[in-house]
Amino acid sequence: MDIVVLVKQVPDSGSERNLDPADNTVARGSADNVVNEIDEYAIEEALVLKEAHGGEVTVLTVGPDSAADAIRKALSMGADKAVHVVDDAIHGACAPQTSAILAAALQQMPFDIVLCGAESTDGQLSVMPALLAERLGIPQLSGARKLTVEGGVARVERQTDGGFWALEAPLPAVVSTWDTINEPRYPSFKGIMAAKKKPVEKKSLADLGIDPATVGLATATSQVIDFAGRPPKGAGVKVNDEGDGAAQLVDFLAAQKIV
Amino acid sequence: MAEVLVLVELNPTGEGVRKTTLEALTAARALGEPAAVVVGGPGSAAAAKAQLAEFGAQKVYVAESEEVDSFLVAPKAEVLARLVAEKSPAAVVIPSSPEGKEVAGRLAIKTGSGFLTDVTEIAPDGTATQVAFAGATIVHSKVTVGTPIYTVRGNSVTPEPAPGAAEEEQVAVQLSDAARATRVVDRVVEQKSSRPELTEASIVVSGGRGVASAENFSIIEALADSLGAAVGASRAAVDSGYYPHTFQVGQTGKTVSPQLYIAVGISGAIQHRAGMQTSKTIVAVNKDPEAPIFELADFGVVGDLNTVVPQATEAITARR
Numbered sequence: 001m002d003i004v005v006l007v008k009q010v011p012d013s014g015s016e017r018n019l020d021p022a023d024n025t026v027a028r029g030s031a032d033n034v035v036n037e038i039d040e041y042a043i044e045e046a047l048v049l050k051e052a053h054g055g056e057v058t059v060l061t062v063g064p065d066s067a068a069d070a071i072r073k074a075l076s077m078g079a080d081k082a083v084h085v086v087d088d089a090i091h092g093a094c095a096p097q098t099s100a101i102l103a104a105a106l107q108q109m110p111f112d113i114v115l116c117g118a119e120s121t122d123g124q125l126s127v128m129p130a131l132l133a134e135r136l137g138i139p140q141l142s143g144a145r146k147l148t149v150e151g152g153v154a155r156v157e158r159q160t161d162g163g164f165w166a167l168e169a170p171l172p173a174v175v176s177t178w179d180t181i182n183e184p185r186y187p188s189f190k191g192i193m194a195a196k197k198k199p200v201e202k203k204s205l206a207d208l209g210i211d212p213a214t215v216g217l218a219t220a221t222s223q224v225i226d227f228a229g230r231p232p233k234g235a236g237v238k239v240n241d242e243g244d245g246a247a248q249l250v251d252f253l254a255a256q257k258i259v
Numbered sequence: 260m261a262e263v264l265v266l267v268e269l270n271p272t273g274e275g276v277r278k279t280t281l282e283a284l285t286a287a288r289a290l291g292e293p294a295a296v297v298v299g300g301p302g303s304a305a306a307a308k309a310q311l312a313e314f315g316a317q318k319v320y321v322a323e324s325e326e327v328d329s330f331l332v333a334p335k336a337e338v339l340a341r342l343v344a345e346k347s348p349a350a351v352v353i354p355s356s357p358e359g360k361e362v363a364g365r366l367a368i369k370t371g372s373g374f375l376t377d378v379t380e381i382a383p384d385g386t387a388t389q390v391a392f393a394g395a396t397i398v399h400s401k402v403t404v405g406t407p408i409y410t411v412r413g414n415s416v417t418p419e420p421a422p423g424a425a426e427e428e429q430v431a432v433q434l435s436d437a438a439r440a441t442r443v444v445d446r447v448v449e450q451k452s453s454r455p456e457l458t459e460a461s462i463v464v465s466g467g468r469g470v471a472s473a474e475n476f477s478i479i480e481a482l483a484d485s486l487g488a489a490v491g492a493s494r495a496a497v498d499s500g501y502y503p504h505t506f507q508v509g510q511t512g513k514t515v516s517p518q519l520y521i522a523v524g525i526s527g528a529i530q531h532r533a534g535m536q537t538s539k540t541i542v543a544v545n546k547d548p549e550a551p552i553f554e555l556a557d558f559g560v561v562g563d564l565n566t567v568v569p570q571a572t573e574a575i576t577a578r579r
């Protein structure tokens with residue numbers, strides 16, 4: 001089975017993140033860059049599929065040179081090889097443009113299933129599987145908390161408010177995973193050493209047959225006009241509970257006309 | 260005045276539309292005359308029409324068919340794409356549920372348009388407001404290509420009634436093979452609850468690691484019930500097995516923006532703040548006076564949640 005897993009490098013959500021005032025794109029220097037957390041669950045699921053069905057796991061990422069670190073992490077967990085689409089013209093690309101790049105890269109490789117995380121911690125759009133499915137004309141099975149593949153059919157439990165939807169589609173398909181689907185493995189020392197020797201193929205937009213003028217900030221389908229830090233909240237009231245903390249809390253709610 | 264298509268999110272229980280639809284109709288009025296689009300099984304539009312008229316729908320496009328609910332996301336995008344081509348609307352506005360965002364994305368590709376997700380406000384010139392990076396940054400954006408598509412984040416727009424004619428127009432549903440790719444075999448409800456849904460509730464009471472056990476979450480539930488609130492949980496509480504993942508607030512969970520958010524035994528890590536920072540009023544109960552949640556709180560009680568919360572529940576119940 002040919003398994004492709006999409007990985008995105010994002011600024012660490014645990015640190016201070018910013019947009020770059022120069023061009024309103026995500027500032028990559030302001031926080032540590034890490035693998036998008038939920039992507040690790042997609043990588044794990046890819047490895048589980050490979051263990052059950054055989055085949056190969058290929059990591060695919062679009063991003064600047066620094067995204068090589070994200071690739072290395074996926075390879076050290078056990079993925080076999082990687083494709084890194086890197087091109088200065090991509091800077092500032094919107095989601096539809098990024099989906100066009102990913103779709104073009106996927107069309108140059110064999111795949112039975114494409115896995116990705118259900119959401120990135122920076123953009124939080126949760127739409128990439130839908131965009132890729134639309135572009136490639138393949139089924140989307142998004143938001144999975146459980147995945148099984150059998151006889152060329154993928155079955156997913158799509159997590160919903162208060163339950164799940166059982167989804168079913170023939171392969172090839174694109175599947176996104178939540179962090180409820182598995183427990184990602186830690187890279188072993190052996191895995192980290194082996195990752196250094198695994199092949200990483202770099203591709204430019206030209207390699208994918210994409211005109212650089214159709215991609216990037218200048219031609220993005222949406223533009224950030226301006227941004228600002230959220231005004232800090234005025235300091236609230238803090239009381240120590242000395243027997244009447246609850247009463248004071250309820251008085252506050254009453255003053256707000258909530259109770 | 261130009262038409263603005265608004266995708267209707269039907270109530271899964273079959274009773275009319277979800278509140279998110281009324282919010283989307285209200286937001287759409289900034290851009291033109293709302294035209295509601297109902298994609299669902301036969302009879303869906305009839306059940307929704309009165310509410311759509313009350314909240315300003317001048318037209319109701321009725322795309323009903325037995326099979327649209329049998330497939331994921333794609334049928335709705337296909338119906339909307341046909342309407343965009345035929346009616347040349349000024350914009351498309353969609354409630355920002357997981358499905359709504361995916362419909363917006365597929366529609367953007369089909370129509371060669373840009374889209375903006377989780378907007379909290381739409382200005383008459385089409386500029387949308389979004390909240391980024393765990394609520395720390397407010398961004399203004401504009402779609403620059405095609406027919407602008409917006410998804411409106413729940414609880415960020417207050418639904419305001421405005422009479423509309425709700426004139427019905429039937430839309431033929433002919434799904435392509437691509438729209439039939441992913442079959443929805445079953446819809447399973449695991450947690451039946453009389454409480455409001457987390458993302459729609461006007462009050463949310465959440466518990467964190469400080470609640471200390473699954474059994475003890477009953478005091479969170481009791482406070483929530485005294486206020487008619489939804490129950491949420493921090494990731495630490497979910498990871499510890501105290502409460503189901505469905506109720507997780509924060510990054511990798513739900514984003515809520517209620518009138519009142521009560522955080523109990525939650526320290527306020529950035530991953531949690533990502534999901535609740537835009538709540539109108541925030542109340543915190545925590546035994547650690549240094550907990551970062553107090554930086555956000557309009558009112559905080561430093562104390563033992565096991566005494567403060569039941570006392571508060573009792574006092575609120577007594578006032579009712």
